[in-house]
Amino acid sequence: MAIRIILLGAPGSGKGTQSARIQEAYGVPQISTGDMLRAAIAEGSAVGKKAESFVKSGALVPDDVILDLIRDRVAKPDAAKGFIFDGFPRSLPQAEGLDRLFTETGMSLDRALLIDVPYERILARMTSRRVCGNCGAVYNVITQPPQKDGVCDRCGSALVQREDDTVETVRHRLDVYEANTAPLIEYYRKRDLLSVVPGDAGVDQVFRSVQEILGAL
Ligand SMILES: [Zn+2]
Numbered sequence: 001m002a003i004r005i006i007l008l009g010a011p012g013s014g015k016g017t018q019s020a021r022i023q024e025a026y027g028v029p030q031i032s033t034g035d036m037l038r039a040a041i042a043e044g045s046a047v048g049k050k051a052e053s054f055v056k057s058g059a060l061v062p063d064d065v066i067l068d069l070i071r072d073r074v075a076k077p078d079a080a081k082g083f084i085f086d087g088f089p090r091s092l093p094q095a096e097g098l099d100r101l102f103t104e105t106g107m108s109l110d111r112a113l114l115i116d117v118p119y120e121r122i123l124a125r126m127t128s129r130r131v132c133g134n135c136g137a138v139y140n141v142i143t144q145p146p147q148k149d150g151v152c153d154r155c156g157s158a159l160v161q162r163e164d165d166t167v168e169t170v171r172h173r174l175d176v177y178e179a180n181t182a183p184l185i186e187y188y189r190k191r192d193l194l195s196v197v198p199g200d201a202g203v204d205q206v207f208r209s210v211q212e213i214l215g216a217l
Helices: 015-026 033-043 046-056 063-074 092-105 119-126 167-190 203-215
Strands: 003-009 082-086 111-116 129-132 138-140 194-198
Touching: 003 015, 003 167, 015 082, 015 203, 033 046, 033 063, 046 063, 063 092, 092 167, 111 167, 111 203, 119 167, 167 194, 194 203
Parallel strands: 003 082, 003 111, 111 194
Antiparallel strands: 129 138
């Protein structure tokens, strides 16, 4: 049985970890646009060359080129048992394009899995990192706090919050994610392809939920 799924989830939802677990347990590759682009360009395939011209000029690679890359990618032997899409589709036109591609190639999408973690929980997870301004040691005020608040265990210097980890920056990233993803969630829900995985639990528990869904396919 092949497993062909799309993984959806906010930054900080643990989606990457779950993808790795699925790849390992089911022997399927993850297909992400960036990796696929790099591989096709390195390979020098026809579509790879086309993609390269956009990448080199700094332009966004058009959807039809991405879809051609996907068509080649899903036909490779390692994808015979299925695959996981991560970070694709990102928009409704891409989702519709993927549907057309599946129809043409006689494949079907089995599930869109949404790793669902409450917004405030993700915000807390992602803003809890602190780094030592001196030695670079990394802490997490929730899961791995220093012995003394705001002070590095290793060298005694002050811990700081990186610009990327501030509430303002993370909120912005999450808002952009939600705006982009909400239409996709709706799209797959309407087609009865959406499964929502409660992601606010330990990695093992979340993976058990994923396995239950995939086992029922
Ligand atoms: Zn330090």
